[in-house]
Amino acid sequence: MKKILILVAFILCASLTFAQNNYFFPSGVTFDPTIPTPEQFLGYPIGDWHTRHDRIVSYFQELARVSPKAHFQIIGYTYERRPQIVLTITSPENYARIEEIRKEHLKLADPSQSVNISSMPVVITHGYNVHGNEPSSSEAAMLTAYYLIAAQGDEASKTLRDAIIHIDPNYNPDGRDRHTNWANMHKGFPPVSDPMDREHNEVWPGGRTNHYWFDLNRDWLPLAHVESQNRIEFFHQWLPNVCTDYHEMGTNSTNFFEPTKPIGSENPVVPRSNYDQLNPLFAKYFAKAMDEIGSLYYSKENYDNSYPGYGSTYPDIHGGLGLVFEQASSRGHVQKSSTKEVWFAFTIRNHVRTSLATVKAGVENRELLLKHQQEFLNPP
Ligand SMILES: [Zn+2]
Numbered sequence: 001m002k003k004i005l006i007l008v009a010f011i012l013c014a015s016l017t018f019a020q021n022n023y024f025f026p027s028g029v030t031f032d033p034t035i036p037t038p039e040q041f042l043g044y045p046i047g048d049w050h051t052r053h054d055r056i057v058s059y060f061q062e063l064a065r066v067s068p069k070a071h072f073q074i075i076g077y078t079y080e081r082r083p084q085i086v087l088t089i090t091s092p093e094n095y096a097r098i099e100e101i102r103k104e105h106l107k108l109a110d111p112s113q114s115v116n117i118s119s120m121p122v123v124i125t126h127g128y129n130v131h132g133n134e135p136s137s138s139e140a141a142m143l144t145a146y147y148l149i150a151a152q153g154d155e156a157s158k159t160l161r162d163a164i165i166h167i168d169p170n171y172n173p174d175g176r177d178r179h180t181n182w183a184n185m186h187k188g189f190p191p192v193s194d195p196m197d198r199e200h201n202e203v204w205p206g207g208r209t210n211h212y213w214f215d216l217n218r219d220w221l222p223l224a225h226v227e228s229q230n231r232i233e234f235f236h237q238w239l240p241n242v243c244t245d246y247h248e249m250g251t252n253s254t255n256f257f258e259p260t261k262p263i264g265s266e267n268p269v270v271p272r273s274n275y276d277q278l279n280p281l282f283a284k285y286f287a288k289a290m291d292e293i294g295s296l297y298y299s300k301e302n303y304d305n306s307y308p309g310y311g312s313t314y315p316d317i318h319g320g321l322g323l324v325f326e327q328a329s330s331r332g333h334v335q336k337s338s339t340k341e342v343w344f345a346f347t348i349r350n351h352v353r354t355s356l357a358t359v360k361a362g363v364e365n366r367e368l369l370l371k372h373q374q375e376f377l378n379p380p
Contacts, residue, residue: 023345024143024352026292035067035150038142046139047345048333049187050180053082053173059142060087060169067149068092069160075168076230079211082173084230089148089167091160094121101164102238108319108370109239109377117374122366125166125240126355127231130217130247130311132175132207135183136327136344137246140351141169147356162363166238171311172209172216172227179207183332191333193341195251199332217245221309235315241369242362243315243322246351248329251337254296255350256303256326257286258312265304270316271376275305278321278372282361289357295350319373325354 021031024046031037039045041059064072064087071088078084094101105123107113126144128137145167148159170176179202186199194200205213210225219228235243249256259279260266266275283299290297303324305313312324327350329335330342362369 024349025147026353026356029147029156030152031147031150032152035146036062037146037150038139045345046143047343047348050135050183050333050344051139051142052180053138053170053177056138056142056169057083057085060085060145060167063087063145063149068095069149070145071095071098075234076226078174078227079225080174082177084170084173084227085168086234087145087167087169089145089160089165090121090163091157094161094164098164106239108374111378115374117367117370120366120370121162121164122242122362122369123164123166123238123240124242124244124359124362125168125235125238125315126244126246126358127168127171127311128244128246128351129169129176130171130245131215132172132177132209133179133182133202133331134208134246134248134329135176135179136248136329136347137325137351138170138176139344139348140246140355141167143348143352144355145169147352148359159359159363162366163359164238165359166234166240168231168234171231174211175207175209175216177207182207187333193334193336195335197332200335217247217311218307218309220311220314221307235318239318239320239373240315241320241373242358243311243320244355244358245311245322245324246355247324247326248331248347249326251329251331251335251342252339253326253328254298255290255328255354256301256324257283257297257299257354258303258305258323259283259300260303260305260324261300265306267306267308267313267316269308270305270313271372273372274316274321278369281365282321282323282358285357285361286354289353290350293349293353295353319376321369321372323358325351327351 063070128141312322315322
């Protein structure tokens with residue numbers, strides 16, 4: 001009897017995992033069953049709740065505990081003493097010589113050094129939720145980390161062999177928790193989609209900003225705040241080739257990815273090749289990822305790279321590729337737009353798919369990105 005119960009529990013567990021993975025991830029991928037999904041760890045399907053920062057931290061610690069592909073570190077603390085964390089994902093072989101790889105990568109910035117680009121991994125930093133009340137991306141960070149660690153097969157192995165992937169799930173932990181508590185404490189049962197409902201209308205100052213109500217997506221250059229100082233210190237330890245910056249926009253919109261608008265918004269310090277070559281190249285991967293799930297998207301119509309204090313522009317002026325993503329917000333668990341109900345899980349899925357597409361594009365264009373950085377940092 002006991003054995004039958006265990007078998008039933010296992011089948012139930014496996015089918016729930018399959019259902020969640022089936023929604024968020026591309027089809028045809030098998031997953032290592034020893035790696036817990038976010039749902040298994042947290043106890044609820046992703047999208048049912050807004051996950052508190054401390055739970056995200058615990059999940060990342062668990063991934064590092066169970067997998068030799070994941071490594072956890074604290075890079076600093078916010079004003080409210082929340083840890084700022086990075087999970088580094090790569091093959092165990094790469095991690096065994098991670099310091100050597102890092103030092104070799106930094107030689108790209110040194111004209112006196114020669115490097116062999118053909119054997120170097122590409123460095124990708126995924127950054128989420130700098131605006132605390134744009135919460136879908138930190139949930140997407142957990143799913144993205146799970147996917148990269150648990151996916152099995154040749155493509156997954158090649159990805160971790162050819163890339164060092166850093167995931168910072170929450171650039172603004174204090175702001176995120178301010179909004180997370182708001183959304184969870186006002187959740188209805190069943191959830192209420194009326195835009196006028198209190199759940200969808202935070203009181204001032206809201207979760208966008210940090211403890212001092214400062215917009216951290218304006219602070220990459222001034223570095224007035226401790227979260228930015230910690231993040232930039234880590235940035236310069238690695239000089240990533242690709243750096244993502246995940247956001248949300250109005251509920252009535254769709255999904256935006258770069259290129260940003262070309263008229264009146266470009267920065268002359270950003271190399272032309274970012275605008276003309278790399279952005280259009282990566283956009284093809286994002287469009288394909290969105291087409292696969294029938295999600296609407298656009299680019300070029302708005303958003304800009306004019307200010308180096310943005311998280312999507314600062315990397316551009318260090319030989320990398322900064323990428324801003326904007327997803328229509330459910331601002332709460334579900335909210336009616338002018339055309340449909342926007343569910344939290346739907347917004348999360350779009351960010352998961354572009355996160356995975358970024359890694360794919362980074363790996364497939366590894367040498368191009370490394371060469372681009374070397375040429376930018378060592379002008380003739
Ligand atoms: Zn934003």
